[in-house]
Amino acid sequence: MSKGTELVELWRGELRESTHCGHAVICDRSGVLRAWGDPGAVIYPRSSCKMIQALPLIESGAADAAGLGTRQLALACASHSGAALHVQGVGDWLAAQGMAESDLRCGCHMPRDRDESCRLIRADAQPCQLHNNCSGKHAGFLTLNRHLGGGAEYVAPDHPVQQAIKAAFEDVTEEASPGFGIDGCSAPNHACTLAGLGRAMAAFANPGTDLRGQAMRRLTDAMRRHPELVAGEGRACTILMRATGGRAVVKTGAEAVFVAILPDQGLGIALKVTDGATRASEAAITALLLDLGLLSANDPAAQRFLPRPIRNWRGIATGDLRAAPGFPG
Amino acid sequence: MSKGTELVELWRGELRESTHCGHAVICDRSGVLRAWGDPGAVIYPRSSCKMIQALPLIESGAADAAGLGTRQLALACASHSGAALHVQGVGDWLAAQGMAESDLRCGCHMPRDRDESCRLIRADAQPCQLHNNCSGKHAGFLTLNRHLGGGAEYVAPDHPVQQAIKAAFEDVTEEASPGFGIDGCSAPNHACTLAGLGRAMAAFANPGTDLRGQAMRRLTDAMRRHPELVAGEGRACTILMRATGGRAVVKTGAEAVFVAILPDQGLGIALKVTDGATRASEAAITALLLDLGLLSANDPAAQRFLPRPIRNWRGIATGDLRAAPGFPG
Numbered sequence: 332m333s334k335g336t337e338l339v340e341l342w343r344g345e346l347r348e349s350t351h352c353g354h355a356v357i358c359d360r361s362g363v364l365r366a367w368g369d370p371g372a373v374i375y376p377r378s379s380c381k382m383i384q385a386l387p388l389i390e391s392g393a394a395d396a397a398g399l400g401t402r403q404l405a406l407a408c409a410s411h412s413g414a415a416l417h418v419q420g421v422g423d424w425l426a427a428q429g430m431a432e433s434d435l436r437c438g439c440h441m442p443r444d445r446d447e448s449c450r451l452i453r454a455d456a457q458p459c460q461l462h463n464n465c466s467g468k469h470a471g472f473l474t475l476n477r478h479l480g481g482g483a484e485y486v487a488p489d490h491p492v493q494q495a496i497k498a499a500f501e502d503v504t505e506e507a508s509p510g511f512g513i514d515g516c517s518a519p520n521h522a523c524t525l526a527g528l529g530r531a532m533a534a535f536a537n538p539g540t541d542l543r544g545q546a547m548r549r550l551t552d553a554m555r556r557h558p559e560l561v562a563g564e565g566r567a568c569t570i571l572m573r574a575t576g577g578r579a580v581v582k583t584g585a586e587a588v589f590v591a592i593l594p595d596q597g598l599g600i601a602l603k604v605t606d607g608a609t610r611a612s613e614a615a616i617t618a619l620l621l622d623l624g625l626l627s628a629n630d631p632a633a634q635r636f637l638p639r640p641i642r643n644w645r646g647i648a649t650g651d652l653r654a655a656p657g658f659p660g
Numbered sequence: 661m662s663k664g665t666e667l668v669e670l671w672r673g674e675l676r677e678s679t680h681c682g683h684a685v686i687c688d689r690s691g692v693l694r695a696w697g698d699p700g701a702v703i704y705p706r707s708s709c710k711m712i713q714a715l716p717l718i719e720s721g722a723a724d725a726a727g728l729g730t731r732q733l734a735l736a737c738a739s740h741s742g743a744a745l746h747v748q749g750v751g752d753w754l755a756a757q758g759m760a761e762s763d764l765r766c767g768c769h770m771p772r773d774r775d776e777s778c779r780l781i782r783a784d785a786q787p788c789q790l791h792n793n794c795s796g797k798h799a800g801f802l803t804l805n806r807h808l809g810g811g812a813e814y815v816a817p818d819h820p821v822q823q824a825i826k827a828a829f830e831d832v833t834e835e836a837s838p839g840f841g842i843d844g845c846s847a848p849n850h851a852c853t854l855a856g857l858g859r860a861m862a863a864f865a866n867p868g869t870d871l872r873g874q875a876m877r878r879l880t881d882a883m884r885r886h887p888e889l890v891a892g893e894g895r896a897c898t899i900l901m902r903a904t905g906g907r908a909v910v911k912t913g914a915e916a917v918f919v920a921i922l923p924d925q926g927l928g929i930a931l932k933v934t935d936g937a938t939r940a941s942e943a944a945i946t947a948l949l950l951d952l953g954l955l956s957a958n959d960p961a962a963q964r965f966l967p968r969p970i971r972n973w974r975g976i977a978t979g980d981l982r983a984a985p986g987f988p989g
Contacts, residue, residue, distance in 0.1 A: 332676060334663060341915070341936060344841030346851055347661060348704050349915050349936035352681075375677050438973025452781045463973060512673030513978040522675055586670070586678050606935035607670065607678035644767025644792060649842040 335368035338604060338618075338658050339611040343641065343650035350655070351611035353587070355602035355619065358529035360537045364598070367658060370526035374603045375512050377520055378410040379584030381468050382550045382592075383503055383531055384518075387495035388471045389546035393478030397428055404553035405560040406467030410583060412563025413442025413462035420560065421466045430473055435460040436486045437469045437516040444563055465516035467560075472518070488519045497521055502543075503531040515585060525601050528590060532599025535580075535592040551592055554580045567613040567636060574632030575625045587612035596623065614639060614652050618660025664697035667933060667947075667987045668940040672970065672979035679984070680940035682916070684931035684948065687858035689866045693927070696987060699855035703932045704841050706849055707739040708913030710797050711879045711921075712832055712860055713847075716824040717800045718875035722807030726757055733882035734889040735796030739912060741892030742771025742791035749889065750795045759802055764789040765815045766798045766845040773892055794845035796889075801847070817848045826850055831872075832860040844914060854930050857919060861928025864909075864921040880921055883909045896942040896965060903961030904954045916941035925952065943968060943981050947989025 334352050341349040354368030363370050376383075385407040388394050394404065403424050411417035425431060442448050442462040451458060460466060472485050472492050481491040488511060497519070501508055504527030514520040523531075535551055538544035554561050555577035562568035562583070571581050580592040587604035589612040600619055604611040617636040620626045626633040634640075637660050639652040654660030663681045670678040683697030692699050705712075714736040717723050723733065732753050740746035754760060771777050771791040780787060789795060801814050801821050810820040817840060826848070830837055833856030840848040852860075864880055867873035883890050884906035891897035891912070900910050909921040916933035918941040929948055933940040946965040949955045955962040963969075966989050968981040983989030 332679070334666070334679060334681060337663075343704060343849075344851075345839050346702060346704065346841065348841070350661070350663060350934050352663060352935075373675060375672060375675065436974070438975075440973050449781050452778050510674045512675065512677070513972065513976060515972045515978070517972055517974050517976060520672075522673075605679050606681075606937055606940070608935055608937060611935070643842065643844045643846055644769050645765070645846050646767075647842060647846060649844070 332372045332374065332605065333369050335372065335605045336657070337655035338367065339614045339652060340655050341641070341650060341652050348650065351604050351606060351608055353602060353604035353611070353615065354525050355615060356525050356529035356600070357619065358526070358533040358599045359597055360533050362530060363526050370524065372525045372603065373509060373522050374525055374528070374588060375520050375522050375586065376528050377514060377584030377586055377588050378465065379582050379588040379590045380500065380528065380531070381408040381410070381582065382535060382554065383500050384468060384496045385471055385550055386499040386503070386543065386546050388475045389549055390499070390542055391475060391478055391495065393475045396478055397474050399474065401553040401556050402560060403470070404550055405557035407471035408550055408554050408582065409467045409561045410464045411467060411560065412444040412566060413458070413464060414444035414447050414563050417467070417560065417563065418447070418461045421461050421470050424470045425473070428474060428477065432460050434473055434483070435466060435469045436484065437463040437465050439463060463516060468518070469516065486517045486519070493519050503534050504528060505530055525603055528601035529599050532590050532592050532601055533597070534599070536594050536599050537597045551580050551594060570632050570635060571617065571620065574630055575620065579620055579625045581616060583609065583612065589613070589616040591616060591620065593623065593625065598623070610639070610652060614654070615658070618654045618658060622659030661701040661703065661934065662698050664701065664934045665986065666984035667696065668943045668981060669984050670970070670979060670981050677979065680933050680935060680937055682931060682933035682940070682944065683854050684944060685854050685858035685929070686948065687855070687862040687928045688926055689862050691859060692855050699853065699858070701854045701932065702838060702851050703854055703857070703917060704849050704851050704915065705857050706843060706913030706915055706917050707794065708911050708917040708919045709829065709857065710737040710739070710911065711864060711883065712829050713797060713825050714800055714879055715828040715832070715872065715875050717804045718878055719828070719871055720804060720807055720824065722804045725807055726803045728803065730882040730885050731889060732799070733879055734886035736800035737879055737883050737911065738796045738890045739793045740796060740889065741773040741895060742787070742793060743773035743776050743892050746796070746889065746892065747776070747790045750790050750799050753799045754802070757803060757806065761789050763802055763812070764795060764798045765813065766792040766794045768792060792845060797847070798845065815846045815848070822848050832863050833857060834859055854932055857930035858928050861919050861921050861930055862926070863928070865923050865928050866926045880909050880923060883911070899961050899964060900946065900949065903959055904949065908949055908954045910945060912938065912941065918942070918945040920945060920949065922952065922954065927952070939968070939981060943983070944987070947983045947987060951988035
C-alpha cells in the first residue's frame with residue numbers, strides 16, 4: 332500500500348503539527364466514482380466489514396432458525412463499547428440459544444464504556460468475553476456454526492464458518508482475496524482492495540431482491556435502527572448514523588478504516604488512513620458525508636469530528652483536526 | 661512539514677497494514693550528521709524539550725535558591741504517569757516552597773498509571789493538577805517564577821518565565837522560533853526545525869563548563885539518575901534509559917516526537933513521526949539506539965518497541981511493528 336494522499340491535518344497555533352495520508356473511494360453499483368489516493372491499495376478491512384461477515388448468518392437460514400431479531404443482527408455487525416446494554420444483549424442472545432460465554436473465542440478486554448469499566452474496577456472484577464467489542468460478531472459466528480454443525484474452534488481459517496465468510500467476502504468485493512490476517516478477536520480478516528470494499532458497500536446500498544440482497548437489506552436496516560448497539564454512546568458510528576437519520580450506515584474498523592452505505596444515493600464509501608489513526612478516519616468519513624450532503628457543517632455531530640477542536644486540560648482550544656487541501660470538508 | 665520518509669511499518673499476516681512516515685536527525689556539536697526525511701521540517705517539540713524549558717530554572721539561580729535536588733530536576737523534565745511517587749514528589753516540592761496545587765496552571769487529567777487511576781475510581785475521586793503529566797515542569801515554572809517575582813499567570817506567553825524559556829530555546833536550537841502553539845498543559849510550546857532540536861540535544865550531550873553547560877549537565881544527570889520519575893513503569897522513556905544504563909537520555913513528546921541525548925558519543929537525536937503516533941516514535945527511537953549500539957537487538961527492552969509484537973485479546977501474535985526498509989533497526 333502506497334502512502335496515499337493527504338486527507339486530514341492537525342493544526343496547532345499557526346502551524347500544521349501532524350498530517351494523515353490515506354486512500355478513499357466513493358462507489359456506485361458499477362464501480363469507483365471518485366477516488367483520493369489509490370483505489371487499488373490493498374487493505375485489511377478489519378471490523379469495517381462485519382456486515383459482510385454477517386451475510387452467511389442470514390443466507391444460511393441460521394438467523395431465522397434461531398429467531399434472531401434486528402437487535403441481534405445489529406450486534407453481529409457491531410464493534411461495541413462493552414456497555415451494559417451490549418454485554419446483556421449478547422449474553423441474552425447466547426443464553427437463548429443454550430450457549431455460554433465460554434463458547435466464545437474472542438478473548439477479553441476492558442470495555443471502552445466508562446460506566447462499565449469503572450463498575451468492573453470498583454468491583455475488582457475482570458472483563459469477560461462478552462465485553463469484547465466483537466462479541467456480537469462472535470455470537471453470530473456461534474449461531475451460524477450451530478446451524479452448520481461445525482466444530483467448537485470456529486475461528487480457525489479452514490472452519491466451515493470462516494470458509495462461508497471468505498466466499499461471501501470475495502463475492503461482494505468481486506475479488507479473490509490476496510490473503511488474510513488474524514484480527515484482534517482471533518477471527519481471520521481477509522484483505523481486499525479499497526475499491527473492492529467500496530464496491531461491496533455500494534452493493535449493500537443497492538440490494539437486489541435475491542437472497543443476498545434481502546440479507547444485505549436486513550443488515551443495513553438493523554444497523555440504522557440500532558445505532559447505539561453498533562458502537563455506543565459518544566462513538567463516531569453511533570453519532571454519525573443518528574445525525575444522518577440513518578441515511579448513512581457507517582462502520583469503523585481498526586487501523587483507521589471506515590465505510591459507509593448510503594442507500595438513498597445508492598453509493599458506498601471506503602477509506603483507509605495509512606497510519607492507522609482513528610481520529611483521522613473519523614474526520615475523513617465526516618468530510619465525505621458533508622461533501623455528499625448527508626451532514627451539515629453546522630451540525631454539532633459533524634463538528635465533533637471535522638473540524639474537530641483540540642482542547643487542552645484547561646479546556647482551552649489549542650488547535651483542530653481539519654480536512655487537508657484537496658480533500659472535501 | 662512534508663510527509664517525510666517511511667520510518668515504521670505495521671505488518672499483519674503477509675501484508676503491510678499501516679505505515680508511519682516522518683523525519684529524523686542524528687547531530688553532533690557541529691550539526692546534522694545523518695538524516696531521514698527533511699531536517700528542515702518545522703515541528704512543535706512538545707514535551708520532548710522539557711530539559712530545554714528547565715534551563716532557566718537552573719541558570720537563574722532559582723533551583724539552588726530553592727534547594728532543588730536531582731529528583732526535582734528530573735520531575736521538571738518529566739512527562740510522568742501520575743503514579744503515587746510522581747504526585748507525591750511534585751506535591752512535596754510545592755509544599756516545601758510554601759506553594760500549593762492551586763498555584764499550578766496545568767489542568768487536571770486522569771493519570772496514566774493504572775494503580776493510581778483505579779485508586780481514584782474506587783474512591784470516586786477526581787484527579788488533581790498534581791496528576792497532570794506536566795506537573796513537575798509546572799512546579800519548575802513556579803519555582804522560577806518566585807525567583808523572578810512574576811505574576812501568578814506564569815503560562816502567559818509574555819510572562820517573564822515564558823520569555824526566559826523562549827530565549828533559552830532559541831539559543832540552544834540556534835534558530836529564531838517561527839511561532840508557538842499552546843500545549844496540552846497550557847504553556848507555550850515554541851516551534852523549531854528538527855535539525856534545531858537535534859542540535860540542541862547534541863549541545864546537551866557536549867556540555868561546556870560555562871553556566872549553560874553546567875545546567876545542561878545537571879538536567880541530563882538528573883534524568884538518567886531517575887528514569888522512573890521522567891515517565892513511569894512500563895513507559896518507553898523509563899525502559900529505554902534503564903536499558904541503556906543511562907548512556908541514552910531519552911524523552912518523548914506528544915504527537916510522536918522523540919529525542920535522545922547521548923553523552924558518551926557526543927550525539928543528539930530528534931525525530932518526528934508525521935502522523936503523531938506514539939507507537940511509531942517509540943519504535944523509531946529504538947531503531948536509532950540499536951543502530952548506534954546503545955541497545956542490543958536481543959534486549960527485551962528493545963523488543964518491546966522494535967520489532968514490537970502485536971498480540972490480540974487471546975495473546976496470539978498477529979503481526980508486528982518494524983522498521984521500514986531504509987530506516988535502521
